[in-house]
Amino acid sequence: MTQEQHLIPTAGTATQPTSPAALRRTNLSLVLRHLHDHASASRADIAEATGLHRATVSNLMTELLEWRLVREVGIEHVGAVGRPRRAVALHGAHVGALGLEINVDYIAVHGTDLSGRALVERRVTFDTVGSGPDRSLRRLALVAREAGEAMRRAGTIPAGVGVAVPALVDVARGVVAFAPNLNWRDLPLAARLSSALGPMRLPVAVDNDANLAALAEYSSGVAAGTPHLVYLTGEVGVGGGVIIDGKLLRGADGLAGEVGHLPVDPAGDMCGCGRQGCWETKVGLAALVRTAMPEQSYELADELVPDPEERVMEIARGLASGDRRMLDAVAHVGKWLGLGGSIIVNLFNPGAIVVGGYFATLAEWLLPHAQAELTRLVVGSPAAQCRFIASGFGFGAPSRGAATIVVNQLIDDPTAIMDPTLRPAAP
Amino acid sequence: MTQEQHLIPTAGTATQPTSPAALRRTNLSLVLRHLHDHASASRADIAEATGLHRATVSNLMTELLEWRLVREVGIEHVGAVGRPRRAVALHGAHVGALGLEINVDYIAVHGTDLSGRALVERRVTFDTVGSGPDRSLRRLALVAREAGEAMRRAGTIPAGVGVAVPALVDVARGVVAFAPNLNWRDLPLAARLSSALGPMRLPVAVDNDANLAALAEYSSGVAAGTPHLVYLTGEVGVGGGVIIDGKLLRGADGLAGEVGHLPVDPAGDMCGCGRQGCWETKVGLAALVRTAMPEQSYELADELVPDPEERVMEIARGLASGDRRMLDAVAHVGKWLGLGGSIIVNLFNPGAIVVGGYFATLAEWLLPHAQAELTRLVVGSPAAQCRFIASGFGFGAPSRGAATIVVNQLIDDPTAIMDPTLRPAAP
Structure with missing residues (x-):
């Protein structure tokens, strides 16, 4: 810090x-x-x-x-x-924060104490889309309860829960307004999860996954403490979370940081969203797989990438062994990553752009190309100093950020955990 | 409000x-x-x-x-x-705020009292580039002194000066780091102007012109009080000022809101900055004049537009009389204005985009095209509600914003104007 x-x-x-x-x-x-x-x-x-x-x-x-x-x-x-x-x-080793992430095909959990010490870290495969919201909520509550029990056994009592969702979230009300990839709409997640947690009766906060990943990076990641910071998810979809002066940028409707569909090429390919030349068609995982493994592109009609993590590892192996086609593909994607990054830098002038997902996995090959293009395109030499940095959190950034919002709430009002009925036993 | x-x-x-x-x-x-x-x-x-x-x-x-x-x-x-x-x-009718703008070919001044009542408003033609920084500073001080005298005669004593400059500004030190169009670099404007004002001994604050125009719009313009607001200058160059949660966004190096050189068309024309397909090459005044009046384009080699205001009025007259070529040109530029606007909306999610300069003068013809393209390209229906709105301040927004920073400073610390030696006479 x-x-x-x-x-x-x-x-x-x-x-x-x-x-x-x-x-x-x-x-x-x-x-x-x-x-x-x-x-x-x-x-x-x-x-x-x-x-x-x-x-x-x-x-x-x-x-x-x-x-x-x-x-x-x-x-x-x-x-x-x-x-x-x-x-x-x-200290606060007896006070816990429980962070969850629910995404298309997994649920992740990250439990810490007040000082940020990690106590529980787990990721379970789960078919959220096929299960529907009711079963998904029950499973999410089960994962939370199990993690809470594990924390209790370690002497830490959870004081709150944060949940990361790939969605537009009404943060004030804890409602998932729209999660296109989960097929959820107007789901009162905070209220329903809090009640499903039963006797734990914990307050639940909900936020967008890229926002929470940005918060995790700002709080404890590779660029921790950088007051102006942008986080980019690198999956099939590309999302963004923006920290300005140490605070999450939400915008007028909670929609700020929507980077995936920036129009970067008026002559580009059609995007799944119906528009043309969106940034996601240039740097999303589907775009990389299509270029690096053209023989597999027949599977990618719907911008879906089967077994995305396996594909990324396959490409990483190809790159490590010097596969020319894959090296060219990564150079091409890296250039577009730099172009979109230059838009972000021109507008936000952040101190760092932290990249997650496959951008982080393939960082050593991808980021040099991205950085060169960023430097070429950004206006003003100090802004051009902004670096792409690979996240060190793997797929755990959103759940870590979800725990961070709980810790922040507790630090903003410590009297909530200084209730005489909760007074800890003398050490 | x-x-x-x-x-x-x-x-x-x-x-x-x-x-x-x-x-x-x-x-x-x-x-x-x-x-x-x-x-x-x-x-x-x-x-x-x-x-x-x-x-x-x-x-x-x-x-x-x-x-x-x-x-x-x-x-x-x-x-x-x-x-x-x-x-x-x-009230504070006896306490004044003096706002100045120095630009390529004019100096503007806007004096108010504490309640924002306009007391002085003036614009003088001045060749800043040809005069060099020393003579420009002397002229700026003269304009400020004359305006201060006029305010004094009206019973209002200036308590501070704000200056808007088309430049990258080190706000904390009051230094113009780089003003490409004025050919200024590392000019300690605040210190030098304060000393040039002599016995007035007023504190001087300096900031970027688009930033201050955004502040003026937020404080008292057509979208006053909109917590998330973006202002765009519409001149030969296109600049931006960004208000987030009621505060100016500066970014890590004071370079945020640099909209003019967003790369919007990889196959586009070369820009004066040496890059290709910058937004300015699509929506700057030179681009409009080139399309609307192709017979004059030989004059535009250097992206300079002679008598820009006269050109804009000429185009306005053509549009009013239904000139087909000019209507087509404005439709074309409007579409690109909407595309760039969609980038701004996707990233900042503002409540409004206020446009100044020629964008405001030609608003009735230009903005419908821009709005349609914005709505088509923005992700998320609430964000698509964001409107382009023409500024009502004409060319006076930056000097008005410069006076606003002085008023804000006085309201943040009123004791500065409650010094017993300055106690006003009984009314």
Whole structure:
């Protein structure tokens, strides 16, 4: 994490806290947020960074230590002179965040404690489309309950659930407005999953998968702390999540970052969406397979790629062995990746474009071509410094981001986990 | 202004005010911001909207009335029952904001008081490129001093200056990093103009012209209060300013919103920038003139359009009289305007795209074609609701936005204009 790291606030409010309870909540949150963004800090550091009085920080710290949301991590020696200072770090090993992703053919789960320590990570094959929403919801609840049990056995009680869906999501209401690839429409996922979780009675937040992957990258990925960051999914479809000043960009209708159907070639192929020359027809996985393995293209009529991960591994093996046709195909796709990237950079001027899916798997062959084209096309030399970077999260970024929104909510209002009925046993 | 209007804060800070002076500043700012965003309000409304105590609001109001930053505007009757409430409104007729724009062939000035009332509006022809930075700065200072004198004669003392420049600007330091069309590089405009203003000793803020035009539209234009809004300049060059959640998007290097050189046609014409098929080659004024008046295209070798405003009026007259070739040219350009607009909408999902320059002058012929293409190309039906809207500010949007940043700074910290040495005479 860098000094530049910005906060990820909840829905903004212009008003100042006026009641003692609200002030306490805000101040507890300020202290925890600072510890979340820094590995550890002394009380003096925190007072300086937050603008709170030393005495206030000490009182808050006593309370947070008692609730085991922070822990002493030893002595920090700062400089050659001056007395050493006791440092504290985020703790909350007993407070859990459960992140889920439901996609076309799998469900993934990622459970952490408050400090972000991974406790559960699992991916199960599941035919979401064939199962329909009711059976899918039951299965999602089952996966969540099992993960929750595993976390409980490790001493961590889940305090909230986040769900990533490849969909347009009404975030405020927790409703999946439209998930074309899942064939879901107007599904009140948060309410139904919360009730299906039964006695756990956990609050559920829902968001788009590319948005949550971007959030995961911003929070703990290869470009963590980069205030302006774009994430691109590299699958059959290409989606985008945009972080601006440390916050997810949603736009007027929650539709921002829709990169897959940018019109990049007026003379290009027809896209599945009915338009011509969409970016997805140039850089989606189907486009790569069609060029790299033309003998298989008869299978790709509907832009579906059977066993996509197997195809990508096959291409990776071909590239590693120097297959000329595959190298040319990747160079061609890489050039189009750079062209679309230049549109993103001209408009958003991000510090990094993190790529996931097959873009990450084939990064060593694909990204040099993409980077060269990006640099050629971007206006203004500082913006041209923006790098394509391969995600390190594999297919786990969305579920990791889903856990991150829970952690952020808890840090924004720690009093929710400081309910006297939930007070942890003395250590 | 709508309920949705967001604040335009200064550089964000996560810390809460801890000193009495900081708390007072924050609370004064909250009250003034509410009155800035609403035509008028009662003390009770303000207390409810800001979360401040009624008694606190009353005390602040007494102080603001004394400083004439607000004024009583009469009695508000709310509903059929209940006692009528005295309403107040933003005043500050004695506090001025001076907005300047310096461009290739003119200097514009827009002076307002704190409530946004226009006091001075003027545009003078000036050969900035031929004059070089030193003479240009002297002329800019002269225009500012004359406007300041005119404001003073009207009883309004300028409290700050904003300057719009067609340039990449280092906003924090007030330095013009690079203005290709002015041939300026690394010019410390804020410091030099402030010192050239002599005894006025005013703080000077500098920003990009399209950014400031976007800010003017957000603050008081045809789409005022739309939290997500994009502004497009329509001149020989095409620039963009992007408002996200009520704030200007700058990006990692201050280069966001660079729309002119989006690659929209890999098979398109060469652009002046050396790339191929940039959006500017499709929708810049030179492209329109070339298609609408091909007999004049020999003059356009360098993408320069002599007497651009006269050319636009000539085309407007042709369109009004039903000139088929001009109608076809505008339809063609409108289609490309819609295609580029669809890229903007897919990525930012704004509530409106406000267009200035010749796009606004020819709006009635141009925008229907642009809107149709936008609707066809945008993904997601809510985003397709985004409208192109012609700016009502003519060529005055950047200088108006430059005055707006000064007003915003004053409202963010009203104590700057509550210095006892500046206390106004009793009314």
